[in-house]
Amino acid sequence: MQPTIQKTIDFVKKTLAHAEAGHDWFHIERVFKIAQTINQQENGDELVVAFAALLHDIADPKFNNGDEELGPNMAAAFLTSISIDADTIEHVKLIIQHMSFKNSFDGAGFTSKEMQIVQDADRLDAIGAIGIARAFTYGGFKNRVLYDPSILPEEHLNKESYKNTTAPTINHFYEKLLLLKDMMNTEAGKVIATERHNFMLLYLEQFYKEWEGK
Numbered sequence: 001m002q003p004t005i006q007k008t009i010d011f012v013k014k015t016l017a018h019a020e021a022g023h024d025w026f027h028i029e030r031v032f033k034i035a036q037t038i039n040q041q042e043n044g045d046e047l048v049v050a051f052a053a054l055l056h057d058i059a060d061p062k063f064n065n066g067d068e069e070l071g072p073n074m075a076a077a078f079l080t081s082i083s084i085d086a087d088t089i090e091h092v093k094l095i096i097q098h099m100s101f102k103n104s105f106d107g108a109g110f111t112s113k114e115m116q117i118v119q120d121a122d123r124l125d126a127i128g129a130i131g132i133a134r135a136f137t138y139g140g141f142k143n144r145v146l147y148d149p150s151i152l153p154e155e156h157l158n159k160e161s162y163k164n165t166t167a168p169t170i171n172h173f174y175e176k177l178l179l180l181k182d183m184m185n186t187e188a189g190k191v192i193a194t195e196r197h198n199f200m201l202l203y204l205e206q207f208y209k210e211w212e213g214k
Contacts, residue, residue, distance in 0.1 A: 008079075019063070041186070044112075044113045116185035117189075153173075
């Protein structure tokens with residue numbers, strides 16, 4: 001492993017030592033691993049993919065008063081401190097600024113092969129068995145109910161609507177998680193997403209059976 005990658009791992013582990021369980025170092029590690037797997041087929045810039053995957057949630061706006069500039073700026077400052085070249089830093093910063101699901105409401109302000117790889121990796125960690133666990137972990141963190149049949153899922157038409165939702169966690173499946181399969185960029189991402197998507201459908205079927213006491 002390159003020394004700069006190890007330094008980045010050490011920095012992320014330290015920074016996220018007390019992070020919410022769905023957005024902690026283990027989330028970063030999974031995204032890093034999936035991104036590397038996808039990149040074996042996509043042949044993107046290995047360093048850009050690695051740095052962007054490792055630093056993409058270094059200061060998630062959800063936990064920093066909605067500040068969308070803090071994360072990219074922290075990533076850029078760190079990469080500067082370990083003498084990464086300016087072009088790589090700018091590329092990583094742009095990926096972090098534009099890759100989140102909520103920013104998809106704004107349209108494609110920036111894209112690159114490397115962003116598509118890291119974006120797929122991050123979205124894959126939001127679905128499947130771990131994605132379900134993360135959804136309920138965050139719902140508990142925000143003290144949201146599991147499910148309320150009287151509150152129907154919404155089709156969010158803009159970023160502010162999505163960011164400000166307080167809906168039950170089950171609604172999140174319909175408002176984001178089940179949409180991600182068809183938003184994958186890479187062929188490898190699409191294959192993995194299909195399996196995880198189908199698992200979520202089975203989970204929901206079982207959830208509703210149990211909810212009805214069956």
